[in-house]
Amino acid sequence: MIDFARDLNPAQYEAATHGDGPVLVVAGAGSGKTRTIVYRLAHLVSRGTPPQAILLLTFTRKAAQEMQQRAARLVGATGLAGLTGGTFHGFAYATLRRHPAALGLSQAPTILDQADAENALRDLRDELGLGKGDRSFPKKNTILGLISKARNKERELAEVMRDEAFHLLRYEDEIGQIARAYTGFKRKHGLVDYDDLLFHLETLLRDHEPAREAARRRFRHVMVDEYQDTNLVQARLVRLLAGEAGNVMAVGDDAQSIYAFRGADVRNILSFQQMFPGARLIRLERNYRSTQPILDLTNALLEQAEQGIRKRLYTEREDGPKPRLVRTLSDRSQAQAVVARIMELSGRHPLAEIAVLFRAGYHAFPVEVALNRLGIKYRKYGGIRFSEAAHIRDALAFLRLAQNPADLPAFKRVLERVRGVGPKSCAKLYDALLRGDAKAVAKACARNKELEETLHFLDGLRAAPGAPAALLARVLDFARPGMEKEYADDWPRRQAGLEQLGRIASGYADLDAFLADLCLESPDEGGDEDDGQALTLSTVHSAKGLEWSAVCIIDLVQDRFPSRHALTRAEDLEEERRLLYVACTRAREELALFVPATIYNQQSGSSEPALDSPFIAALPPGVTEAWRESYTGGLARTDGGDVAYLPAPPREPGPAGSAGASGTLPPEDGGDQRPASGPELRPPAPTGGPTLTPTRLGYCRHKIFGRGKVVAAVSEGKVRVNFPGFGLKVILSDFLEFE
DNA sequence: CCCCATGGTGTTTTT
């Protein structure tokens, strides 16, 4: 028997043993949220709820699996079989697949991933003849971003654009046209995108009583993790599944809301008790994860925040080392310093207990180079995903056509690789095939042997459906020669990926499910034996919900963290702040923040001075211990006290932990600040160029940066402004008030 | 109509 009262603190116990009815658990970072959910699962099952009656919606499938495994360990191995767990999108697809007719489809829809959706938008734009030759016409990813955001926020496109893409407002009509064409395109070809999954499920549950009742009868308990990152339709889905007085447990933390960019709405947490009247509220505030010095820093970050439920985390963990603030000369030397730090840490922690976190996937490149040079194993999360690689998509396109012959994006992917077939012939061919115009098809085939073979192969594939793995094997046999030629430069690596795809496929009996899962959640790739030993590199977003003994966060400079894109709107900057909060709260014992003084800029081909992230600049003195890099490559304390030195990393590859051979570095005279990174160090603005639109030079005001001096006009509608304390910024005049 | 080469441009986060 499980002793709930002994294993949990009072708040956790209250949540885990809550009976029927809605409950909201506001759980601070590291407050044992996962533990609470796991114990609740165990409690429900041990009280006689069949696992099939539980729906656990989490942010990733991995999180759902981990919670199930931990709960299964509590209640015994057989205890949780049959529980439904996964993401909203995954659950939506699984449900929709069972009721295609309710959506007006003859079969399960094919999921359009982001790249497919973007390409479709580009093609539709071309078909509509929009933006021809206009270099400032929004790019396909921008267009998809706007369309998707409008849908997720359930606002008009024009409204969203006024808020977030003011400079594109003149293209509002065109984007609206493309958006409408896109909707028709998806319907015509039996395709759904990520957003459709949620809205279609809502339509199904709302308008199709048998489906709704079946779902309600089945899922007597609904649990939702990371509730702060749900959007409006997701909240309504929860409501539809549970009913007003239903058994819902939502768990979340408003301070960790980091997905507003894709339509998440913190108000879901704040209005939970309106949506579910009488809902109980439980707060978990005691932190079990981090040491007090780390919490001092994260509490300071939270205090800078503009709004939100004020909370201070507390812990009873004894003092540990203060978080380090490490200043390096450049992003490249930052990579060296990070690697040196990792080697030092690896003396105290297993590599698997160390993580390097960053704002965007490409920020980690220099660190990856440095790790590869030393032969240190790492796993990277975020950035390009397995199923997004071109060769994987090539192979999957064949399978998609076997499942849905009208899947135009897949058709294009397959046939535009045939020599002599481009976009135009491909479109003609597709039309002819759907019209059943055999003559036109035969004519095209007569001229192109490879085309004929490809179409023939596709026919055969569709005629003999088998298990996904068998179909994939046939596809690879057919497509291998072509791919080998196309990807000649790194074929071995791609081939390994294709083999892995085969291994994944063999775990599925169903083609629909296989294809959907690949789109909806990248599978655990790698699977190498060194998995348990590897260092983690991750975007902060992908690190959500995870924790490590030691964490390094890199590139804490303006335009990177916070992202350059977050500088125009106050809400975006707040989200970046919460993102840093999430990053810092991943650390249990040791935390290091890295601030490079220069960043290599590919456009100019040179390193440019970088300004401190405003979040770092605003930290109160004393919560961090300052370190800096000397010109000779080592690190030294700079805020007084004992001076300690760290050896530079060894040159030759070798196992971690063998550092220390290179000797120490000469002491540096401590004390004064590093060369100021203020605007005066920036290269002077280019002069003598063509005169741009006359701009008012003088003073202006910005929502975030306050009053500043206009220094120069950069281009049409853009000016360079010097904000005291923030430095030089290039800003759209639309966001400024001129004095 | 297709294919390839060229050069200019902009680079977030995820289901």
Next chain:
DNA sequence: CACCATGGGG
């Protein structure tokens, strides 16, 4: 580095 527009040769 990927994406997009463009232009010349097949």
